[in-house]
Amino acid sequence: xxxxxxxxxxxxxxxxxxxxxxxxxxxxxxxxxxxxxxxxxxxxxxxxxxxxxxxxxxxxxxxxxxxxxxxxxxxxxxxxxxxxxxxxxxxxxxxxxxxxxxxxxxxxxxxxxxxxxxxxxxxxxxxxxxxxxxxxxxxxxxxxxxxxxxxxxxxxxxxxxxxxxxxxxxxxxxxxxxxxxxxxxxxxxxxxxxxxxxxxxxxxxxxxxxxxxxxxxxxxxxxxxxxxxxxxxxxxxxxxxxxxxxxxxxxxxxxxxxxxxxxxxxxxxxxxxxxxxxxxxxxxxxxxxxxxxxxxxxxxxxxxxxxxxxxxxxxxxxxxxxxxxxxxxxxxxxxxxxxxxxxxxxxxxxxxxxxxxxxxxxxxxxxxxxx
Amino acid sequence: xxxxxxxxxxxxxxxxxxxxxxxxxxxxxxxxxxxxxxxxxxxxxxxxxxxxxxxxxxxxxxxxxxxxxxxxxxxxxxxxxxxxxxxxxxxxxxxxxxxxxxxxxxxxxxxxxxxxxxxxxxxxxxxxxxxxxxxxxxxxxxxxxxxxxxxxxxxxxxxxxxxxxxxxxxxxxxxxxxxxxxxxxxxxxxxxxxxxxxxxxxxxxxxxxxxxxxxxxxxxxxxxxxxxxxxxxxxxxxxxxxxxxxxxxxxxxxxxxxxxxxxxxxxxxxxxxxxxxxxxxxxxxxxxxxxxxxxxxxxxxxxxxxxxxxxxxxxxxxxxxxxxxxxxxxxxxxxxxxxxxxxxxxxxxxxxxxxxxxxxxxxxxxxxxxx
Numbered sequence: 001x002x003x004x005x006x007x008x009x010x011x012x013x014x015x016x017x018x019x020x021x022x023x024x025x026x027x028x029x030x031x032x033x034x035x036x037x038x039x040x041x042x043x044x045x046x047x048x049x050x051x052x053x054x055x056x057x058x059x060x061x062x063x064x065x066x067x068x069x070x071x072x073x074x075x076x077x078x079x080x081x082x083x084x085x086x087x088x089x090x091x092x093x094x095x096x097x098x099x100x101x102x103x104x105x106x107x108x109x110x111x112x113x114x115x116x117x118x119x120x121x122x123x124x125x126x127x128x129x130x131x132x133x134x135x136x137x138x139x140x141x142x143x144x145x146x147x148x149x150x151x152x153x154x155x156x157x158x159x160x161x162x163x164x165x166x167x168x169x170x171x172x173x174x175x176x177x178x179x180x181x182x183x184x185x186x187x188x189x190x191x192x193x194x195x196x197x198x199x200x201x202x203x204x205x206x207x208x209x210x211x212x213x214x215x216x217x218x219x220x221x222x223x224x225x226x227x228x229x230x231x232x233x234x235x236x237x238x239x240x241x242x243x244x245x246x247x248x249x250x251x252x253x254x255x256x257x258x259x260x261x262x263x264x265x266x267x268x269x270x271x272x273x274x275x276x277x278x279x280x281x282x283x284x285x286x287x288x289x290x291x292x293x294x295x296x297x298x299x300x301x302x303x304x305x306x307x308x309x310x311x312x313x314x315x316x317x318x319x320x321x322x323x324x325x326x327x328x329x330x331x332x333x334x335x336x337x338x339x340x341x342x343x344x345x346x347x348x349x350x351x352x353x354x355x356x357x358x359x360x361x362x363x364x365x366x367x368x369x370x371x
Numbered sequence: 372x373x374x375x376x377x378x379x380x381x382x383x384x385x386x387x388x389x390x391x392x393x394x395x396x397x398x399x400x401x402x403x404x405x406x407x408x409x410x411x412x413x414x415x416x417x418x419x420x421x422x423x424x425x426x427x428x429x430x431x432x433x434x435x436x437x438x439x440x441x442x443x444x445x446x447x448x449x450x451x452x453x454x455x456x457x458x459x460x461x462x463x464x465x466x467x468x469x470x471x472x473x474x475x476x477x478x479x480x481x482x483x484x485x486x487x488x489x490x491x492x493x494x495x496x497x498x499x500x501x502x503x504x505x506x507x508x509x510x511x512x513x514x515x516x517x518x519x520x521x522x523x524x525x526x527x528x529x530x531x532x533x534x535x536x537x538x539x540x541x542x543x544x545x546x547x548x549x550x551x552x553x554x555x556x557x558x559x560x561x562x563x564x565x566x567x568x569x570x571x572x573x574x575x576x577x578x579x580x581x582x583x584x585x586x587x588x589x590x591x592x593x594x595x596x597x598x599x600x601x602x603x604x605x606x607x608x609x610x611x612x613x614x615x616x617x618x619x620x621x622x623x624x625x626x627x628x629x630x631x632x633x634x635x636x637x638x639x640x641x642x643x644x645x646x647x648x649x650x651x652x653x654x655x656x657x658x659x660x661x662x663x664x665x666x667x668x669x670x671x672x673x674x675x676x677x678x679x680x681x682x683x684x685x686x687x688x689x690x691x692x693x694x695x696x697x698x699x700x701x702x703x704x705x706x707x708x709x710x711x712x713x714x715x716x717x718x719x720x721x722x723x724x725x726x727x728x729x730x731x732x733x734x735x736x737x738x739x740x741x742x
Contacts, residue, residue, distance in 0.1 A: 039696045043700075048684075321410075321411065328699055331699060332415075
């Protein structure tokens with residue numbers, strides 16, 4: 001029996017698309033921004049707050065959750081949703097990126113990757129199959145295959161052989177997930193660094209294996225923005241229209257406009273939350289750092305056009321005070337605001353596509369927003 | 372024109388009392404526990420959450436708020452309520468205790484106290500008058516006089532001369548606040564360390580000056596609990612029935628029962644919030660430390676008889692995970708629970724007095740609660 005189609009493409013405007021992704025824990029309107037909850041918590045916020053600001057889906061990370069709290073706890077409690085009290089969709093990254101960025105000692109073989117924990121130096125091994133099995137225990141609505149994420153820049157030769165390995169791992173991942181009659185979706189990851197020939201080959205062969213969605217991995221890892229945009233424009237041609245496209249680890253407000261325009265449906269990025277904790281707020285006129293002296297006596301909200309709890313109730317002066325005093329409420333309020341900004345932005349982008357007004361709205365946005 | 376009476380004594384049961392304290396920002400039912408918001412934030416929580424858990428009043432601290440954000444900012448914004456977005460009653464401590472506990476270099480004279488900032492070492496001077504003026508700028512519903520808080524143990528001679536100074540400062544504070552037609556209440560502070568003769572003298576002379584309420588200061592500073600209880604039992608005799616009595620910096624759940632029984636109406640303490648941030652939760656069966664290994668696989672709530680957001684939605688296992696990962700949500704959830712516990716406990720104590728059931732309820736509490 002063929003699975004019901006998980007993605008519905010509702011509208012296109014140029015390459016920009018609006019769609020609905022159906023998951024076991026509800027529907028996700030795309031384009032969407034997904035808040036990152038690496039360790040099973042979107043840092044500083046409660047699930048109730050995430051619901052309040054209309055987060056449709058959040059991320060967890062396989063590498064981190066495998067190390068803490070560990071598979072045993074997540075098996076015992078009956079999955080990640082229950083553990084963290086989140087009833088909406090969850091996507092878990094495979095941990096490929098984290099193994100390569102956090103673990104100093106790692107050994108890649110055909111079989112998988114051996115790595116040391118960044119917490120206690122203990123040795124662990126991820127195979128593509130094991131990563132699927134872990135995510136099955138999590139009960140993630142969207143699982144990601146294990147991939148090798150290459151740094152930037154990287155030689156063509158290495159990028160090619162790495163991409164080939166990621167393809168073989170993708171096939172093994174697909175096989176391990178077959179026949180379970182599961183409602184969990186599985187996304188493939190396209191690699192190939194900044195080489196268009198490799199991105200084309202990776203896209204075509206990943207699509208040939210067949211996944212519920214396709215991610216672009218290995219971007220926003222240090223290359224110039226324009227190069228990333230160019231790679232996306234090119235790779236998009238080889239992606240099937242009727243599957244969601246997920247640009248991993250991206251991005252900024254600018255990136256959302258630029259990449260939706262190039263056909264991307266899903267985004268995740270730690271910057272809105274991480275920057276918030278450093279006192280950097282995203283506003284409709286650009287970024288501001290709340291620690292700057294000018295805000296000590298500024299009784300306006302962070303962003304006068306924002307309706308979040310932070311902007312409705314507190315001034316820049318109060319936030320500035322909280323940050324100067326290292327008060328946790330400051331981290332919370334800035335995080336809540338930044339995520340509200342990103343989620344509202346995705347909503348605004350969706351509306352602009354639906355009303356065939358994308359280009360004008362993009363211009364309106366950048367007329368106010370200082371990069 | 373005589374001021375309307377700010378305190379109504381509704382019911383007595385032995386020395387335990389239920390009353391209502393009227394302030395410019397609303398009524399407070401006593402006995403009450405007041406969450407501490409030293410720097411204009413009850414650490415980790417939002418004002419909305421404090422409302423949700425029925426906090427009737429919170430504290431701010433004159434010493435800390437004078438240093439950060441400073442008087443200028445609080446004057447510009449129109450007071451502390453507006454700055455921190457708290458519409459309910461606010462009590463501000465005078466900063467006497469903080470000057471003596473945080474500032475290494477301080478010089479006490481008849482005029483006041485010179486001290487150095489714990490932040491940048493800058494020199495400052497508090498006189499009793501200045502402390503009133505600062506609290507007038509704050510717009511605190513309840514202001515505290517500047518006092519000298521003696522450590523424990525202290526010689527009778529020093530305790531006596533310090534108490535005399537506090538009395539002279541109290542008189543100057545009263546004078547500085549006279550004739551303003553203000554709705555701000557002013558509380559005197561009774562000192563005298565653990566010497567009953569001094570406590571008696573301090574109480575009688577402070578009452579003679581005349582304040583809206585009377586605080587017992589300089590307790591819970593290292594003396595044995597039984598000694599503190601004994602001092603309170605004795606001092607209570609010299610306090611007028613128709614004014615609220617506030618035991619500063621106390622206490623634990625045990626202290627609430629013991630001291631309400633001895634005639635205390637108001638409490639504040641940093642322990643429920645500070646301990647929460649160290650992973651220690653107060654439950655109806657006693658304290659637990661959520662970092663203990665036994666909670667890693669414990670899927671019960673912190674306290675099954677608690678209805679707070681934390682207990683309704685999250686397990687000990689999840690809290691244990693959050694604390695192990697240094698996630699801020701853990702600090703928030705534990706703080707929310709501990710304050711809910713203390714506020715509910717005060718509510719339970721009030722009910723038991725109203726229904727003339729105090730002694731039985733106290734026994735019921737300690738039958739379950741392990742000290």
